[in-house]
Amino acid sequence: MTTYRSMWAATANKRKERPVLQGRASCDVVIIGGGFTGLSTAYHLQQNGCQTIVLEKESAAFGASGRNGGEVLTGFAIPMSKIAKSKGIKTAKQMFRLSLDAVDLVEAIIHKHRIKCDFKKSGAFIAAAKPSHLESLKKEQEILQRDFNYPVKIIEKKDLETELRTSYYCGGSVDENSAHFHPLNYALGLAEAAEVLGASIYEHSEVLKIHHTANRKVVVTTDRGQVTARAVVIATNAYSGPLNRNIQKSVVPVESIMIATEPLSEELMESLIKKNRAVYDTKHLLFYFRRTADNRLAFGGSGSSYSKQDWEKRYANLHRGMLDVFPELKNVRIEYQWGGKVGFARERLPQLGQLDDGTHFAFGFAGHGAALTTMAGKLIAESIINGGDVTSPLRKESVRPFPFFSQHAKAVGIMKLYYQWLDRVSR
Numbered sequence: 001m002t003t004y005r006s007m008w009a010a011t012a013n014k015r016k017e018r019p020v021l022q023g024r025a026s027c028d029v030v031i032i033g034g035g036f037t038g039l040s041t042a043y044h045l046q047q048n049g050c051q052t053i054v055l056e057k058e059s060a061a062f063g064a065s066g067r068n069g070g071e072v073l074t075g076f077a078i079p080m081s082k083i084a085k086s087k088g089i090k091t092a093k094q095m096f097r098l099s100l101d102a103v104d105l106v107e108a109i110i111h112k113h114r115i116k117c118d119f120k121k122s123g124a125f126i127a128a129a130k131p132s133h134l135e136s137l138k139k140e141q142e143i144l145q146r147d148f149n150y151p152v153k154i155i156e157k158k159d160l161e162t163e164l165r166t167s168y169y170c171g172g173s174v175d176e177n178s179a180h181f182h183p184l185n186y187a188l189g190l191a192e193a194a195e196v197l198g199a200s201i202y203e204h205s206e207v208l209k210i211h212h213t214a215n216r217k218v219v220v221t222t223d224r225g226q227v228t229a230r231a232v233v234i235a236t237n238a239y240s241g242p243l244n245r246n247i248q249k250s251v252v253p254v255e256s257i258m259i260a261t262e263p264l265s266e267e268l269m270e271s272l273i274k275k276n277r278a279v280y281d282t283k284h285l286l287f288y289f290r291r292t293a294d295n296r297l298a299f300g301g302s303g304s305s306y307s308k309q310d311w312e313k314r315y316a317n318l319h320r321g322m323l324d325v326f327p328e329l330k331n332v333r334i335e336y337q338w339g340g341k342v343g344f345a346r347e348r349l350p351q352l353g354q355l356d357d358g359t360h361f362a363f364g365f366a367g368h369g370a371a372l373t374t375m376a377g378k379l380i381a382e383s384i385i386n387g388g389d390v391t392s393p394l395r396k397e398s399v400r401p402f403p404f405f406s407q408h409a410k411a412v413g414i415m416k417l418y419y420q421w422l423d424r425v426s427r
């Protein structure tokens, strides 16, 4: 039977019960949001002897961090060639290096703390949905090699069988440095690693108010408690509420949904995704999929064109998409279906920095947050420790809210319809 429940939650390591914040507490840095970003910030601050408290509205990794595809990818949501055009090659090179370091950082933390999260550095396959997309991947390959000294391998349509058993795609490119993991187990392991270093994490503790005092302290209030600290970090990404209106309006939440099959035989799984890669395709409304440690196919996508469609229909659409890619799974049961919010900022690139009142923020990782969020947490921690002095190509001096943000749900729906049409008619 299909459950409206995340497969990651159903297969997670045993999780700790964490307290609700009650009464008054104090620390050096209070962090709002217990996803990868917030937990990594706490972890890296604690490593430097800074006392932290993390306040999470629900439970640790309730947001995108506990729900995503677990594809730990190099690069960003837009190709490096585009970033080089808009930011200049020097910044683009720094950004790309940062993304490679982010994957290494995640791997190092997992090994250091023996986090059981099935981390596999088996690379990513970017599947070309159209012949023209394969041409674009070839151009990107040239630029990555020439300007970034970074090799990726092109797979022609005739050789697609070496990566995937499907006729749906027209070839693709292979990035050997990407990975995949069980995202919720990584987040839970990161939370415990931060706690071992001295962090306190409170769950079911929604921050309702942030107040900066005259004596350079910050007081954050939940419905049952209050934390006084010398710095505050907002790490609420696509789950941002009205706590800080500028941040809320700077990140557009876009729903992404996933389904997971029943466990498949080793032979079948190996024949579908030959090298156990994290796969995503080049469509505007893309599919992303991978094998799990217990041999399920986890398959994600945007599901539907317009938010008014009911959930049943959205999952049915995604299931149809899965069968378009792998028709032989026709009789395979879907056991789990779930969704979450992906956060998009301007330029579809992550942003981190400090507001005028000193509040630190990081958001907008788009579909590339599994590695970059851990790096963002490290950078925020360094910025706090160095008194705001950190050089990062992702750093922003201020946030830039989207105009007409209140209309975002409608705008996203219209964009999805347009993208759906574009995916259908382009060659």
Ligand SMILES: Cc1cc2nc3c(=O)[nH]c(=O)nc-3n(C[C@H](O)[C@H](O)[C@H](O)COP(=O)(O)OP(=O)(O)OC[C@H]3O[C@@H](n4cnc5c(N)ncnc54)[C@H](O)[C@@H]3O)c2cc1C
Pocket (backbone or CB within 6 Å): 032, 033, 034, 035, 036, 037, 038, 055, 056, 057, 058, 059, 060, 061, 062, 063, 064, 065, 066, 067, 068, 069, 070, 071, 072, 073, 205, 206, 207, 208, 235, 236, 237, 238, 239, 240, 241, 243, 256, 257, 258, 288, 300, 339, 340, 341, 342, 343, 362, 363, 365, 366, 367, 368, 369, 370, 371, 373
């Ligand atoms: C379905 C899906 C698939 C994805 N697949 C991939 C993938 O394969 N690879 C990849 O790289 N990226 C992927 N992403 C994106 C990635 O998951 C995110 O970029 C990343 O998890 C963001 O982490 P975060 O810590 O910044 O935010 P989140 O994990 O969303 O954490 C924010 C937290 O803040 C809490 N919060 C909000 N308001 C308050 C408040 N007032 N007080 C206290 N707490 C609050 C929320 O409850 C939430 O837990 C996917 C996302 C989704 C939804």
